[in-house]
Amino acid sequence: MKNKKTKIALISMMIFLMSTVMAFAEEVDIAQVNADKYGFLTLIPPIVAIVLAFVTKNVVVSLALGILSGGIILNFAGFNIFYTIVQAFLDLVNRAVGSLADPWNAGIILQVLAIGGVINLVSKMGGAKAIAEALSKKAKSARSAQIITWFAGLLVFFDDYANSLIIGPMMRPVTDGMKISRERLAFIIDATAAPVAGIAIISTWIGLEVGLIGDAFNSIGVDQNAFGVFLSTIPFRFYNILILAFIVITALLLKDFGPMRKCELQARRGGQVLEDGDKLNEQISKEHDDLEPLEGVTPSVWNAIIPIGTLIIAALIAFYYSGYTAIMGSEDAATIAIMQNSPISFAAIREAFSNSDASVALFQSALFAGIVAMAMGVFKKMFTVAQGIEIWIDGMKTLLITCVILICAWSLSSVIKELGTAKFLINYLSGSIPAFTLPSIIFVLGAIISFATGTSYGTMGILMPLAIPLAYSINPDMSYVIVSTSAVLTGAIFGDHCSPISDTTILSSMGAGCDHIEHVRTQIPYSLFIAAITIVFGYIPAGFGLPVYVVLPLALIAVFVGVQIFGKSVEVEQE
Incomplete structure (x- = not known):
């Protein structure tokens, strides 16, 4: 009996030790x-x-x-x-x-396919052609065409994916008509996607950004309103602001540099491309124009405005509903009270968007917009229900390669996350640093990590818990901490904007109908140019404590002067 009890005790101890080891392993x-x-x-x-x-x-x-x-x-x-x-x-x-x-990724794939279906329906109904004709009347030149594309990108502020997928196909015929290169179009789309969504007060990004800021302050025992800190970082988001200004400046001056200028000159000359430095070949496009309407269909702007407007409005409603249901199902009494007492207030809308599942909401809105577009086509006798479904599916096929790349x-x-690439970079590059250099170093770290990993969300999640405590330990003044916080957010945008493995970069090149590698190759010099100005004329002066109303105009002037120095005209004589 005694021996049996001893065995039981030993077995119990072994089980306890194994469970402890397993629990410890899970925490590693x-x-x-x-x-x-x-x-x-x-x-x-x-x-x-x-x-x-x-x-x-x-x-x-x-x-x-x-x-x-x-x-x-x-x-x-x-x-x-x-x-x-x-x-x-x-x-x-x-x-x-x-x-x-992963539910989030599955939602992204579905919404990409569904939006592709909507765009194809709009095209076959003549909506895209009508919009292109209407915009072309406003776009009298290459300047105005680029400014209109830039402005359209600002309007789709709530999500970077939606921006890339909607603006590209809509503006492609206009920019093609004005002999603007696909590479330039892809750059404008990309630069108005993540940089705009990242600083929008209501967007699919704000939940992650505000949440990370709040968690970081809580970890050091500092009571701060996370959304208030987020708002305070917006003027210091130099990369986001400067890349948007750069588009306008280069568009108005019609000046480019680097590989982009070669592509612009090629487009202005009617599709000629310089290869291997010596051989000049004519680039003949053999691709089918997917934006042509069905035979016998009269183009109408309403055939685009109603489906695309439905997509945008439905997306906003879906974001709110998704966030509302998530909040009401949570245990956050304060937020629930806001939703119950003032459901349409700014605070309620902000909280709803912050807690929404963006991938599902966008798929829901794209699916609904597709149904509306098909109903319009059937009602106007442009096609039958079966033909409408076939057109919708054909639109999805054009984005299958995008899904594979995603x-x-x-x-x-x-695999990068499991290997610990980002953690290695942080450990290797971190150390004792002068206080004024911290915002610049954080920006550079964020840029390197986001470029290498292709994810801004992951970069923010890695750096924010480190940057805010580090900045607070060096200088507890909130203005200094806010500058360092903004460096995390805008440094992460750098990679999302220009990394060849970034979702938004991929979708921008697809939306513009541009070769992905050419988009990355032509865009990187511009991104590096703005990143350099961000550091030299933005975060270094801000790190010394200069007020933003001095730093930001200084940085904008630097962008203008830089374009004048490095940029060369892309205007060519018409033969």
């Missing part, structure tokens, strides 16, 4: 462990993906090889190379499946 930060273990090797997947994207000009292959390289590192089995490669391939498949299994980008982000 795998990313940090891998960052310490692999060191510089954690940089291989993003470097492989980015370098190959430029070399091969094939995004899918580049992303896939980047994922495989990460899988090889994680599953390395010594001399058994064959086993390592097989495991890396299986890891790639599992990550792709896992990406689609899945690959998410899978690469997954």
